[in-house]
Amino acid sequence: MTSLLKDKGPGLTVSFFKGVFLVCMCFVVLYPILYMISMALRTSEDLHDPTVIWIPLHFTLENFKDVFGLMDYPKVFMNTLLMSVLGTALNVAVCACTAYGLARFKFRGSRLIFFLCIFTIIVPVQCIATPLYLQFRNFDFLGLGSIIGLFTGKALTVNLLNTYGTMLIPAAFGQGLRSGLFIYIFQQFFRGLPRELEDAANVDGCSIPKTFISVMIPNAKAAIVSCVLFSFVWYWNDYYTTNLFFTDVFSLNGALAALTDTLRSNGLNSWEDPYLVVTRMQAGCLLVITPMLVVYMFLQRLFTESIDKTGIVG
Amino acid sequence: MKRERSPLSYEKKRTLAGFLFTLPWIIGFIAFFFRPLAELFMYSISSLKVEVGYLGMKFSGFDHYKNIFVADEKFVPMLTSHLTEMLYRIPIILAFSLFIAILLNKKFHGRAAVRAIxxxxxxxxxxxxxxSIMNGDVMSESIMSGGRTGMLFQSFSFQQILLDAGVSTEIIGIYMGIVSGIFELTWQAGLQIVLFIAALQNVSPQLYEAARVEGATAWESFWNITFPLITPILIVNLIYTIIDFLSDYSNNIIQYIMTLIGQFEYSYSSAISFVYFIIILAIVAVIYLVVDRLVVYTVN
Structure with a gap:
């Protein structure tokens, strides 16, 4: 462990304690995951066996296989992936634009807009669920349909329920999942960049949109990586909104929530054999979490890269 | 060149550009946030009758708002206790996440894995x-098997080992409290840690180099370089932690609002939601206006 934390500054003992501390903290974080893995890999016999605490006697992948089929995993996985990727892309792009507008330009009401942004994260979606639901059932193209209706006598509306539109249209207009937070994060990063960057670009004849894309965006890489990461996780984990707008099970978390019922309708009753359900549930959890860990492993490389590239010297 | 041809002055052009950059958001805000919220407000100032296939609305003034403070015995005590809890939870969460982020920002073998964890x-x-599966499962497990795996860290067997080793019960109690507290902390501070890491990486290494040449200790360069430069993200984390703490779905007040909605008390629940959100917004705005002045935004 000492070699794990070779550090030139503080002495060896400090490094050692740091190492021990980090290992302990990792254990604290990992405990429920380890428990999950241990549970998901065992047969129900092992569950009844009090001598088995962590390592199962009879390894089995039966739980995973079972849940994979019951959750309709491939289909639900693709739904969730598509929604998460598109939702994240729109969300982050629009939030970056909005944040740039707020951080770098002074115009009347920009401060008010900022507070309204914060307000959007304060109000949980659960509280405005009913009006939102009705709005998507009779979607009038942000009011355009109703205006047309004034002339033709019949408002132009579309039912968007059960389509990706319910998730993606708000994201395209900066109202995706927790967009307000991303706007705030971007804004702070943009405000931290020196003004000379823009002035120099302007002197060179760079237009404002071009300055944004080729000067500001590359310098906000750390912000982009963190926002993409969080946005992806929140879309991936979203249960409430997808459940609200889709009649059938649509997302992985929805499938996971429905798993107890699915198990029951397939003859596994939690009262008859509670442990059998427990192992299946844990396997389901792992199937939902693991793809995101893989995404994180990939994105975090960008994280480290961004230190070397954002070399703004003060 | 372009600038000379344009009829707009540079300043005006920038104002317009700023507005155009935020325009999609403004449209989205009105359509997907303001409109539903306005409807919520309409509910709160009327008495709603929900029957099968019928939604009657009758204007009833601000009675519901008055009732929150006059008739409701639950809301105000809930709010005060929640806000007091916030006062000590927030600094702990922030200090803890900053500490972990600093540790994870240093280079060491296996850093990628630890960060992933x-x-x-x-x-x-x-x-x-x-x-909820994690919590529920661990709970049901301890009920059914007499605490074999136990409530996360209040593991029975481990306590037994400590007891057998002659450690007094008070110390074990304190120890268990700390451990489960840390557990809760790590699970509440995940986002803050990642954001702090992102901020720490934006601090130029040359600054530390310069400080070392000048003979600054690690402690001094933390307070004079690192800390000021991460204040922009510190305030984001502060605001986010407050909002997360106050509007988290599992918190008592939100649960109370949800119960009211479940009982079809739409008008009253809307009124409470409004009051509650305005209170949160006021707290956040005050903190923002006070703290944002202290934030260091320019690298110079």
């Missing part, structure tokens, strides 16, 4: 379903 709470914690 600390990202797990963000993944699992934000998925309400995963979290």
């Amino acid at each position: 600390f990202f797990i709470p963000v993944i699992a914690g934000s998925g309400g379903i995963v979290m």
Whole structure:
């Protein structure tokens, strides 16, 4: 462990304690995951066996296989992936634009807009669920349909329920999942960049949109990586909104929530054999979490890269 | 060149550009946030009758708002106790996440793996379903098997080992309290840790180099370089932690509002929601206006 934390500054003992501390903290974080893995890999016999605490006697992948089929995993996985990727892309792009507008330009009401942004994260979606639901059932193209209706006598509306539109249209207009937070994060990063960057670009004849894309965006890489990461996780984990707008099970978390019922309708009753359900549930959890860990492993490389590239010297 | 031809002055052009950059958001805000919220407000100032296939609305003034403070015995005590809890929870969460972020920002072997581990709470914690299965399962487990795996860290067997080793019960109690407290902390601070890491990486290494040449200690360069430069993200984390603490779905007041909605008390629940959100917004705005002045934004 000492070699794990070779550090030139503080002495060896400090490094050692740091190492021990980090290992302990990792254990604290990992405990429920380890428990999950241990549970998901065992047969129900092992569950009844009090001598088995962590390592199962009879390894089995039966739980995973079972849940994979019951959750309709491939289909639900693709739904969730598509929604998460598109939702994240729109969300982050629009939030970056909005944040740039707020951080770098002074115009009347920009401060008010900022507070309204914060307000959007304060109000949980659960509280405005009913009006939102009705709005998507009779979607009038942000009011355009109703205006047309004034002339033709019949408002132009579309039912968007059960389509990706319910998730993606708000994201395209900066109202995706927790967009307000991303706007705030971007804004702070943009405000931290020196003004000379823009002035120099302007002197060179760079237009404002071009300055944004080729000067500001590359310098906000750390912000982009963190926002993409969080946005992806929140879309991936979203249960409430997808459940609200889709009649059938649509997302992985929805499938996971429905798993107890699915198990029951397939003859596994939690009262008859509670442990059998427990192992299946844990396997389901792992199937939902693991793809995101893989995404994180990939994105975090960008994280480290961004230190070397954002070399703004003060 | 372009500038000379344009009829707009540079300043005006920038104002317009700023407005255009935020325009999609403004449209989205009105359509997907303001409109539903306005409807919520309409509910709160009327008495709603929900019957099968019928939704009657009758204007009733601000009675519901008055009732929150006059007739409701639950809301105000809930609010005060929640806000007091916030006062000590927030600094702990922030200090803890900054500390972990600093540790994870240093270069060491296995850093990628350790960072991935600390990202797990963000993944699992934000998925309400995963979290509830985790909690629920651990609970049912301890009920059914007499605490074999136990409530996460209040593991029975481990306490027994300590007891057998002659450690007094008080110390074990304190120890268990700390451990489960830390557990909760790591699960609440996942996002803050990642954001702090991002901020720490934006601090130019040359600054530390210069400080070392000048003979500054690690402690001094932390307070004079690192800390000021991460204040922009510190305030984001502060505001986010407050909002997360106050509007988290599992918190008492939100649960109370949800119960009211479940009982079809739409008008009253809307009124409470409004009051509650305005209170949160006021707290956040005051903190923002006070703290934002202290934030260092320019690298110079």
